[in-house]
Amino acid sequence: MLMTRSTAGLGKRQADTRCIIATMPPIPLQARERLRRRTGYAEGLESLRGRVADRSAPLPTETALDNISLAAPGAVALRRLANLLARYAPHDGVFPLRLPGVYALRRARMTSQPVHATLGPSLCIVAQGAKVVMLGREVLEYDPARMLVFAVDLPVTGQVTRASQRDPFLGFKLDLDPARVAELAARVFPNGAPKPPDNRGLYVGHATDAIIDAVTRLLDLMARAEDADLLGPLVVDEILIRLLRTPIGTRVAQIGAPKSGVQRVAEAVSFIRAHFAQPVTVEEMAASVHMSASSFHQRFKAVTSMSPLQYQKTLRLHEARRLMLFQRMDASDACSRVGYLSPSQFSREYGRFFGSAPTKDVARLREEGFGPSEGDRRLN
Secondary structure (H helix, E strand, O other), X not given: OEEOOOOOOOOOOXXXXXXXXXXXXXXXXXXXXXXXXXHOHHHHHHHOOOXXXXXXXXXXXXXXXXXXXXXXXXXXXXXXXXXXXXXXOOOOEEEXXXXXXXXXXXXXXXXXXXXXXXXXXXXXXXXXXXXXEEEOOEEEEEEOOEEEEEOOOEEEEEEEEEOOOOOOEEEEEEEOOHHHHHHHHHHHOXXXXXXXXXXXXXXXXXXXXXXXXXXXXXXXXXXXXXXXXXXXXXXXXXXXXXXXXXXXXXXXXXXXXXXXXXXXXHHHHHHHHHOOOOOOOHHHXXXXXXXXXXXXXXXXXXXXXXXXXXXHHHHHHHXXXXXXXXXXXOHHHHHHHOOOOOHHHHHHHHHHHHOOOHHHHHHHHHHOOOOHHHOOEOOO
């Protein structure tokens, strides 16, 4: 999706280039079958369809909102949130609002192909529609009943599974500042946060009415510049505090906790991102966070669902694609820029990852409307 800032009363339009995405080819049938057996992917997609009216059911847009049964849990709160998101996201895309790190998202159709992206620490909430996100072998669903949290920068694939022109997917995204999370976690857990059951970097939790209400009030403030600047940060703090007090709060607290498993992996990820074009070894990555190579490898994979070297390769391929697509660099130059010494190896790994050779892949993306004039694309 296009990351730009709208000029229609919401601030200057500008591109955000940190997290690059592009559409990926469909998951091969054989791989999809393995994924279905291991994770229940097919069953998960099916469960998103035909669900009875509740917090997880899609809400229509403003033109049909009066038909919603107000007896459904959270119906009024979700209706207000959907109305505001539809106002700030008038067409498909990702729209940064007045307060940095706050976004409104819209998608008017289901995605026929998975979309690949790297997203940083963030909270994602859906007011209408549904989406699945895949990290390694994990498949996570989120919709109006469930919110999604990214604890560190993670490369994921995802698909919008419920959306239409009449009832588009409408979402909210809040970037999480680890330092601020740590400050608020110290207040929520004055005796220290309990140890979470695991150090996963991506998880879902129940979207409470209190959080939905706080997000709605935050979006309402975005219409007035002074309110957004003065009161917006206070409401963001409220959202974080309420998030920390949910059942997934102990996991969220790890995002900014010094020396926590998640925080140490986040520091390693920053090191990898800063040196992704260089021949960095696992030992050097581990040394950057003062860990042994074996312990680091185990901890890193537990959080990101991939090995450090797999993560590094993913970043390289993402950057090469961005250079070719948005800076019109040819494949050989992009190959060397991201640290590949062998053009043939680069072409093979690129094809396995994105589904086709670099030149063919970029040509297809440009035909589909991706290009320098549109800025960078993200998954949200």
